[in-house]
Amino acid sequence: MDQGPVPALRRWLDGPRFLPLPARDAAVPAPRLSFEFFPPATEVLEAQLWACIRRLEPLRPRFVSVTYGAGGSTQARTHATVSRIARETTLVPAAHLTCVGATRAEVNEVARQYWQDGVRHIVALRGDPPKGTPFAPHADGYAYAADLVAGLARIAPFDITVAAYPETHPQAESPEADLDNLKRKLDAGATRAITQLFFDTATYLRFLDRCLAAGITAPIVPGIMPVSNFAAAARFCAACGASLPDWLSDAFAGTENDPELRRMVGAIVAAEQVRVLQANGVDEFHFYTLNRPDLTYAIAHILGVRGGDSTQG
Numbered sequence: 001m002d003q004g005p006v007p008a009l010r011r012w013l014d015g016p017r018f019l020p021l022p023a024r025d026a027a028v029p030a031p032r033l034s035f036e037f038f039p040p041a042t043e044v045l046e047a048q049l050w051a052c053i054r055r056l057e058p059l060r061p062r063f064v065s066v067t068y069g070a071g072g073s074t075q076a077r078t079h080a081t082v083s084r085i086a087r088e089t090t091l092v093p094a095a096h097l098t099c100v101g102a103t104r105a106e107v108n109e110v111a112r113q114y115w116q117d118g119v120r121h122i123v124a125l126r127g128d129p130p131k132g133t134p135f136a137p138h139a140d141g142y143a144y145a146a147d148l149v150a151g152l153a154r155i156a157p158f159d160i161t162v163a164a165y166p167e168t169h170p171q172a173e174s175p176e177a178d179l180d181n182l183k184r185k186l187d188a189g190a191t192r193a194i195t196q197l198f199f200d201t202a203t204y205l206r207f208l209d210r211c212l213a214a215g216i217t218a219p220i221v222p223g224i225m226p227v228s229n230f231a232a233a234a235r236f237c238a239a240c241g242a243s244l245p246d247w248l249s250d251a252f253a254g255t256e257n258d259p260e261l262r263r264m265v266g267a268i269v270a271a272e273q274v275r276v277l278q279a280n281g282v283d284e285f286h287f288y289t290l291n292r293p294d295l296t297y298a299i300a301h302i303l304g305v306r307g308g309d310s311t312q313g
């Protein structure tokens with residue numbers, strides 16, 4: 001008798017087993033989601049954003065946030081988008097606000113305006129200087145996000161979210177100093193952090209361990225970027241100091257001229273990422289949508305977050 005396949009089969013049967021991914025359980029609520037959009041610069045992009053918002057709205061996210069362009073360059077557009085979301089949708093908007101290139105008085109004025117418009121949630125950030133220049137705080141400005149958080153808390157009882165870096169912010173003196181900074185931001189009045197994008201779940205889970213060891217107990221919500229354009233994601237990772245794992249480059253290699261394949265690979269990669277996090281107990285996710293709803297919608301569906309018609313049948 002040919003014994004050839006038996007050792008292989010035995011290895012498969014006797015080898016290490018992984019826990020199954022969680023099944024949908026009526027007793028366990030679906031995870032809570034939030035979505036990030038960027039303010040559109042043209043009418044075409046505006047239409048794309050609003051199609052995206054309308055598609056994702058039935059998923060009832062906890063909040064949706066709108067970014068603030070580098071150097072505060074989109075102040076008016078961010079404001080307009082946030083206000084329209086507040087006026088015309090059932091969604092809770094959160095406005096990103098940065099310190100860079102503005103005085104404290106100017107930043108405070110923007111925050112007061114938001115409060116007057118009924119916007120209660122701010123994502124408070126230092127922001128980045130224009131490309132190629134080192135960061136230097138404005139002479140009369142907030143130097144760091146922790147100062148901005150403290151300033152916002154003095155203006156009104158905003159719900160404040162801050163940024164966290166599982167791989168350490170590139171300008172931090174050390175990983176420990178960066179973690180101290182995160183703690184300062186939370187101690188100054190922030191209620192949660194959203195992470196910079198990451199692709200290796202172990203990186204995030206180890207970061208959570210470090211946060212807990214540092215006495216941080218606020219939610220550190222994973223920031224998930226479903227990749228539909230690998231080249232753009234690679235550029236983004238390079239700009240913000242996030243690692244681009246070899247397995248990810250390998251997964252997308254050869255998809256350059258095949259958008260359909262690329263989308264499927266992107267969906268599978270992100271679905272696997274969130275399901276492994278979910279299996280590890282994570283029940284809140286923030287999606288960098290890049291104003292495109294499809295991957296986020298599909299991944300939300302897989303996580304058990306259903307809206308409108310999808311819950312039927």
Ligand SMILES: Cc1cc2nc3c(=O)[nH]c(=O)nc-3n(C[C@H](O)[C@H](O)[C@H](O)COP(=O)(O)OP(=O)(O)OC[C@H]3O[C@@H](n4cnc5c(N)ncnc54)[C@H](O)[C@@H]3O)c2cc1C
Binds near residue numbers: 128172185
């Ligand atoms: C979820 C998320 C959303 C974002 N949205 C936007 C956006 O809308 N617009 C935008 O322009 N950018 C955005 N960014 C990018 C962010 O502005 C940059 O990463 C920026 O470089 C740091 O911002 P921060 O709020 O984390 O800064 P901070 O928390 O102030 O930290 C910046 C750096 O300074 C160090 N540091 C802090 N305090 C001190 C101190 N007292 N002494 C010495 N070093 C110190 C920190 O360790 C860190 O290295 C976002 C990032 C994330 C993760």
